[in-house]
Amino acid sequence: MKRIGRIIGGVGIFILFLAPAVWPRLHKKPPGPPPATMETIAADPHYAPPDGQAGVCPPFKLRDEQGRIIDPVHGINNKVPYSPRQTCGACHNYQLITEGFHFTQGKGEALPKEYADRYNWVMFPGNYGGNWCSPAPLYRQLAPKKNTNPRMIDMTSFDFVTASCGNCHPGGGPLEYDRDGRRYDVRMRDPVAGFTPGGDNALDGDYYKARWSQTGVIEADCLLCHLPEYNYKKRNDQLADLNFKWAATVGAGFGSVTGRVIAEDQPEVAYNLSCFDAEGNVKLHLAPEPRNETCLHCHAKPGWKKRGAAFSPRTDVHLKAGLRCVDCHAAGSKAADPKTRGKEVHQIGKGDDPSGWVRNDLDNSMRQCADCHITGYLNAPIAKHDGLPAVHLEKISCQACHIPWRPVKSAQIQVSDVFNTGPLISPPPKRIWTFYDPFMKYWNHYGELSRFTTQDQPTDPYRPVLTWYKGKIYPVNRVHSAWPGFIEEGKPGLSQAFMKDIFLMWQKHRQNPALYPELVKIKDDNGDNIPEVNRPEEIDAFLQSVRTYLEDTGFELAGKTVVWVMNDRAYTSGSEWRPLPKNDFEASPYSSVFKYSHDVFPARAALGAKGCSDCHSKEAPWFTAQILTYPFGEDGKPVTMRQADHLKYQTVPSDAEPWTYWTRIFFIYLTIIVMAGLIGHMLLDAWRYYRSSSGGGKK
Numbered sequence: 175m176k177r178i179g180r181i182i183g184g185v186g187i188f189i190l191f192l193a194p195a196v197w198p199r200l201h202k203k204p205p206g207p208p209p210a211t212m213e214t215i216a217a218d219p220h221y222a223p224p225d226g227q228a229g230v231c232p233p234f235k236l237r238d239e240q241g242r243i244i245d246p247v248h249g250i251n252n253k254v255p256y257s258p259r260q261t262c263g264a265c266h267n268y269q270l271i272t273e274g275f276h277f278t279q280g281k282g283e284a285l286p287k288e289y290a291d292r293y294n295w296v297m298f299p300g301n302y303g304g305n306w307c308s309p310a311p312l313y314r315q316l317a318p319k320k321n322t323n324p325r326m327i328d329m330t331s332f333d334f335v336t337a338s339c340g341n342c343h344p345g346g347g348p349l350e351y352d353r354d355g356r357r358y359d360v361r362m363r364d365p366v367a368g369f370t371p372g373g374d375n376a377l378d379g380d381y382y383k384a385r386w387s388q389t390g391v392i393e394a395d396c397l398l399c400h401l402p403e404y405n406y407k408k409r410n411d412q413l414a415d416l417n418f419k420w421a422a423t424v425g426a427g428f429g430s431v432t433g434r435v436i437a438e439d440q441p442e443v444a445y446n447l448s449c450f451d452a453e454g455n456v457k458l459h460l461a462p463e464p465r466n467e468t469c470l471h472c473h474a475k476p477g478w479k480k481r482g483a484a485f486s487p488r489t490d491v492h493l494k495a496g497l498r499c500v501d502c503h504a505a506g507s508k509a510a511d512p513k514t515r516g517k518e519v520h521q522i523g524k525g526d527d528p529s530g531w532v533r534n535d536l537d538n539s540m541r542q543c544a545d546c547h548i549t550g551y552l553n554a555p556i557a558k559h560d561g562l563p564a565v566h567l568e569k570i571s572c573q574a575c576h577i578p579w580r581p582v583k584s585a586q587i588q589v590s591d592v593f594n595t596g597p598l599i600s601p602p603p604k605r606i607w608t609f610y611d612p613f614m615k616y617w618n619h620y621g622e623l624s625r626f627t628t629q630d631q632p633t634d635p636y637r638p639v640l641t642w643y644k645g646k647i648y649p650v651n652r653v654h655s656a657w658p659g660f661i662e663e664g665k666p667g668l669s670q671a672f673m674k675d676i677f678l679m680w681q682k683h684r685q686n687p688a689l690y691p692e693l694v695k696i697k698d699d700n701g702d703n704i705p706e707v708n709r710p711e712e713i714d715a716f717l718q719s720v721r722t723y724l725e726d727t728g729f730e731l732a733g734k735t736v737v738w739v740m741n742d743r744a745y746t747s748g749s750e751w752r753p754l755p756k757n758d759f760e761a762s763p764y765s766s767v768f769k770y771s772h773d774v775f776p777a778r779a780a781l782g783a784k785g786c787s788d789c790h791s792k793e794a795p796w797f798t799a800q801i802l803t804y805p806f807g808e809d810g811k812p813v814t815m816r817q818a819d820h821l822k823y824q825t826v827p828s829d830a831e832p833w834t835y836w837t838r839i840f841f842i843y844l845t846i847i848v849m850a851g852l853i854g855h856m857l858l859d860a861w862r863y864y865r866s867s868s869g870g871g872k873k
Contacts, residue, residue: 230460231265231458231460233451233453233455233456233457234261234264234265234455234456235261235454235455235456236256236261236428236456237256237257237260237261237264238251238254238255238256238257238260239257239259239260239390239419240260241257241260243454244256244445245450245454246429246445246447246450246454247447247450247451247452247453247454248454250454252443252445253442253443253444254443255390255419255420255422255423255431255441255443256422256423256428257393257419258345258393258394258395258396258397258422259393259394262396266396266518267518268394270518270519270520271394271396271518271519271520272346272347272350272394272520273519273520273521274505274519274520274521274522275300275521275522275524275532275533275536276344276520276522277344277345277346277347277394277520278300278302278346278347278348279298279300279301279302279343279347279348279532280298280299280300280301280302280303280304280531280532281298281300281302281303281347281348281353282298283298283299283300283532283533285297285298285299285531286299286531286534289531290667291666291667292666292667292668292763292764293305293667293668293764294662294665294667294668294669295315295669295670296315297316297318298316299531299532299534300531300532301339301343302316302334302339302347302348303316304531304532305529305531305766312670312673313337313603313604313607313673314328314329314333314337314672314673314674315328315329315670315672316328316329316330316331316334316379317329317330317379317382318379319353319378319379319380320377320378320379321377321378321379321382322377323377323730324374324377324382325727325728325729325730326729326730327377327379327382328672328674330379330380330381330382330383330384331348331352331353331358331379331380331381331384332358332380332381332382332383332384332385332386334348334349335349335392335413335418336413336414336416340392340410340413341406341410341413342471342472343392344394344395344398344399345392345393345394345395345398345422346392346393346394347394349391349392350391350392350393350394351391352380352381353379353380357391358380358381358384358386358391359386359387359389359390359391359419361381361386362381362384362386362387363387369381369387371384371385371386371387371388372384372385385416385435388416388435389416389417389418389419389435390418390419390420391418391419392413392418392419392421392422393419393422395409395421395422395425395426397422397425397426397458397460398422398425398468399464399468400460400461400462400464401426401458401459401460401461402459402461402465402467402468403427403459404425404426404427404468405424405425405426405427406425406471408424408425409421409422409424409425411424412424412425412431414436415434415435415436415437416434416435416436417431417433417434417435417441418435420441420443423443426458427446427449428443428445428446428449428456429443429444429445429446429449430443430444430446431443431444432444463498463500463508464499464500465498466485466493466498466499469499469503470485470499470628473485474628475623475628477772478582478584478619478628478631479584479585479609479619480584480585480651480653480766480768481580481584481651481768481770481772482580482581482582482583482584482612482636482651482773483582483584483772483773484581484582484628484631484772484773485628485772485773486773488581489581489582489773490772490773490774491774491775491776492774497552501541501552502523502540502541503522503523503524503540504522504523504540504541505519505520505521505522505523506518506519506520509521509523509539510523510539510540510541510545511523511536511538511539511540513535513536513539514536514539521533521536521539523536523539523540523541524536524537524538524539524540525537525538525540525769525771526538526644526769527767527768527769528643528650528757528759528760528766528767528768528769529766529767529768543557543572543573544557544572547572555777557777562782569645569646569647570646570647571646571647571648571649573648573649573769573770573771573774574640574646574647574648574649574781575780575781575782576774576775576777576780576781577638577649577770577771577773577774577775578637578775578779578780578781579635579636579637579638579775580612580635580636580637580638580770580773581633581634581635581773582631582632582633582634582773583611583612583613583617583632583634583636584611584612584651584768585609585610585611585617585619585651585653586610586611586612586614586651586652586653586654586802587609587610587614587653587654587655587802587805588607588608588609588653588654588655588765589607589608589610589655589656589657589706589707589805590606590607590608590655590656590657590658590673590676591656591657591658591676591707591716591738592608592680592696592704592705592706592707593605593606593677593680593681593684594606594607594608594618594704596616596618596620596621597618597621598618598620598621598624598625599618599620599621599624600620600624602677602681603673603674603677604620605677605680606673606676606677606680607620607673608704610805611634612634612636612651613634613636614802614805614812615702616702616703616704637795637799638650638651638770639651639652639799639801639802639817639820640796640817640820640821641758641759641767641820641821642758642759642821642822643759643767643769647821648769648770649769649770650759650767650768650769650770651766651767651768651770652759652760652761652765652767652801652802653761653762653765653766653767653768654741654761654762654765654802654804654805655739655740655741655761655762655764655765656707656738656739656740656741656805657670657671657738657739657764658670658671658676658716658717658720658736658737658738658739659671659736659737659738659739659744659764660734660735660736660737661734661735661737661744661746662733662734662735663733663734664733668737668739668744668754668764669734671720671724671736675720675723675724675727675729676720678723679693679719679720679723680693682723683719690719690722690723692714692715692716692718692719693715693716693719695711695712695715696712696715696716697712698810699806699809699810700806700809700810700811701810706805706806706810707738707806708806708807708808708809708810709748709808710747710748710749710808711748712748713738713745713747713748714747714748716738717736717737717738717745717746717747720736721736724736739754739762739764740804740805741761741762741765741803741804741805742754742755742756742760742761742762742763758820761802761803781796795817796817797816797817797818797821797823798816798817798818799816799817800814800815800816800817801814801815801816801817801820802814803815
């Protein structure tokens, strides 16, 4: 019996050692709901198909702006463009749909205080009246509603369409209604307003030099996203011709248009009868959920510049697995977050970008990494992270480890103080923007866009910068910038000079070097064949030239001090500057910071997959990488700092694995040795007991 007791005791000790390692694996409680299946999705009220045709539009009649039927088959009202508002709005809630931020682009939204205190020229927090879709400084800026001097008007609401924004904007919002909430074309035709096409129109920022009464407005074009065969080029050609209200008809392929408003013609539609059935209805191939190609039509090129985004199965494990944009960026009844969920609610699930200010209340309404990789949603692999200390998951974002490299370069630096002589940059005013890549090499990005598609992106792998943002470490592109602006009396932030003025200043100087002669002092100091403003005499030369040009052209400088901004410094001269308050994650309070979330590497390529030394060693870039502080020192060379210093780590780990690693290894081997000893001891006891009970040990 004593031997049996020892055996049982040994088994108990064995279980005591083994249980902590084995029990969680055998009885691990799922951290969330079970993986979604077709049955559970069907049972979920949020996934219920729309009423009526279960998401399939029946054949329907086109309607014009007055709601009258268009029937080319029977020759009824067949020379006018169709109206998306009247046509799609006959069945769908047009008003609710166009409240989405993709339509409003920030129009009517209040500025967050931090934003308002920085950007004196910004009126709304989005592309309309805000920061556009590019890093600061901006190409154009929206004029105030009320103005007293035409010289101070840069871009009107009408110009917002033709300055390339209309090419991606789906319509509605600021392309349909002015800042008083009135439809542009109706207001312009109102005799009480007294507006005329192309006139000064009381220097109204919505109507100055505008031709809304001739062009019509751009209603929200549902087919731009939901018709896979939509022709964006033909639509945009119509916008360039100022045929605003005809663009949707041509883009959808319903017909062609003769006549151009820009040439003072009256456009006329010739409908394509093959698009209509015998009753005069259109039958369309409509996609309830937009395809990836639809989203990328607008997001691919800006994503290239801002994040080096490739959106390719070659570079992204999610696209390789067949996921679509809408799987994460869901909307309507399939939205992942209650804030964006509801039938016909077109608030598309969004993330939380440090530079994004539009609808901050909807931040992180898209599906997050944990939503799939903890629950197994859409058959996503469950993330285990065995042996990883909990503090890593608390302080380090998924992206920081799973996006260790970027295959395609992004714009790390954008300056607007020199003239870019690179080839194929169009339109010419964009020559005032000069970009540098993550390797501090000049990058003719706009030249590449004129010849490359996003399928032709060169491969230039680099490691992203890591920064703290809202309590976690993320991989980001901290954009650095240099640009001319103003300190204005009584205002806390800065204003920006019109970029067209800086372009014209350089253009006039290049045509006649006697004009603004100080500009000849700006040289190439680092030997890359691109001049840069960096030395005190160059800063003085630039500031003097800008002041002179603005005075020569009647720009209002009263109460303004011209400054040259380099990241977080506003220079009033080559030797005097004042610091600009900023967040630690920013290189400049006036440039953008873009988080990396796309082009995710597979788990086997993530940081840590090869052990702790991926990060915890002197060679690991997590700590030792040199990141940019200022693009150009006085010698023209970049000023850098250690990644560890930016993250505020006091010490850099040694080459050896950290103590947590060795402690884990020690206890693993200790457990193995103890268990082997216990098993051996139990087997030996069992053998002795067997011999004793069988009499093998007695004579």
